[in-house]
Structures are given as C-alpha cells and as structure tokens.
Amino acid sequence: MKLPNGEIVISEMSPGDLKNLIQTGESTHLEFKRTIPTAKKIAREIAAFANTNGGTILIGVDDNGTVPGIREYFEEEFLLFQAAYDHCVPEVPIEIELVHYGPIDVMVVRVPESSNKPIYNKNKKKRRVYVRRKDASMLASDELTEILKQQYSTEGVTFEYGKNEQMLFRYLNEYGEITVKSFANLINQTSYRASKILVNLVSADVLSLFTKNNEDYYTFSNRT
DSSP: OEETTEEEEOOOOOHHHHHHHHHHOSBTTEEEESSOOOHHHHHHHHHHHHHTTOEEEEETOOTTSOOOOOSOHHHHHHHHHHHHHHSEESOOOOEEEEEEETTEEEEEEEEOOOSSOOOEEOOSSOOEEEEEETTEEEEOOHHHHHHHHHHTSSSOOOOOOSHHHHHHHHHHHHHSOBOHHHHHHHHTOOHHHHHHHHHHHHHTTSEEEEEETTEEEEEEOTTO
C-alpha cells in the first residue's frame, strides 16, 4: 500500500525474528514503545536514529520487553508519518512493517541513517537536534549540531594550526581528553572561540567527540 508520505511494506520479519529482536533489549539501534503518545514525541526518536546510525522502533512493546501489541493501527500509522514528514526537517523516509505476533500485532518502524544531517525537530521557539546515546534519545549539544552540519556539508573543512591548537595538542598528549570549558580556560579565550576550534578539528577528523556523564569530551581521532 503506497501512501503520499511513506510506504507500508509487507512484513519480511517472522514472529520468531521479532521475538529474538525484542530479547536483545533497547540499545543505540533499538527502541520500544507501548504506544505513540503524540507525533511530536515520536519525532524525537525518529530524528535521533536518523542523526546517528539509523535504527528500529517497535510499537506495541513495553520497555521491559512484554508485548501488549497495538490497538489502533491506522492511528499509530498516521502519527508516525506525521512525525517523520511534518515534525522532522528535512523529512525522514521511514518504512513500517506490521508483524503478526500470535493473536496481536506489532509495528516495526525502520529509520534509515540520514545522508542530510542534521535532522531537526520542529519547535515553536527553536529547532532541536536529537541523537542516540546508548538506549536513549538525547538533545545534541550546540557543538555536536555544528559538527553534523560541517561533516555533511559539500564544502571542505580547513583549520589553522596556531598557538591555540599547539596548546590543545600538548594538553591532549598529556591528559587524553578535554571539554570546551577546560579548553577555553587553557587558551584564555571565550567558550564560543574554544568551541569553534574544537568543532573544526572534529570536522577535519583530527579530533573525535564522545559523551561522558552527559558532557561532551574531545580527544584525538583514531585516524590521526
């Protein structure tokens, strides 16, 4: 069944495949939802997967892995397409499968990784960017949002190897990681200036970014 804003595909997943998938538990690539509260809320999950490495959302499955199934297929379907095409900018081309699981049904929502990052969620005050961290969808920092913009831009990324960069590299050689705040203090510059330097270095694949205790850290890229 072809829809204007998406596609419903015939299920290729068996009940046994679905059971095995549920048993793996929620992760960076898998999210459980008993139901869809609103299009706006499920759009965060869709955008987070699209901004990371893609993933799957199971509708009709509780967080603990029990499977109550879905009640209103068409209502859930409408909210999913509304989320992917009205609340995500740019649109995310999701696929939906309906899997018969004994006497009940489960919706399998496949979210591809976007080639046009970042995917924004519409908001009255500010568009927001979400990413996947372990088994949760998290609001991306301003730095990570800018990195996504630069890495998926058609323009090349360049950086200056000056005094600030030299101090940064010496620090990383000794301590291994640094935050924006620590780097700003190190070079006696504003956090904005420190952030710009770190973002450019990540975009140039000189540094990499990781999250620890809900804070962004920067370290040398494995490729350097």
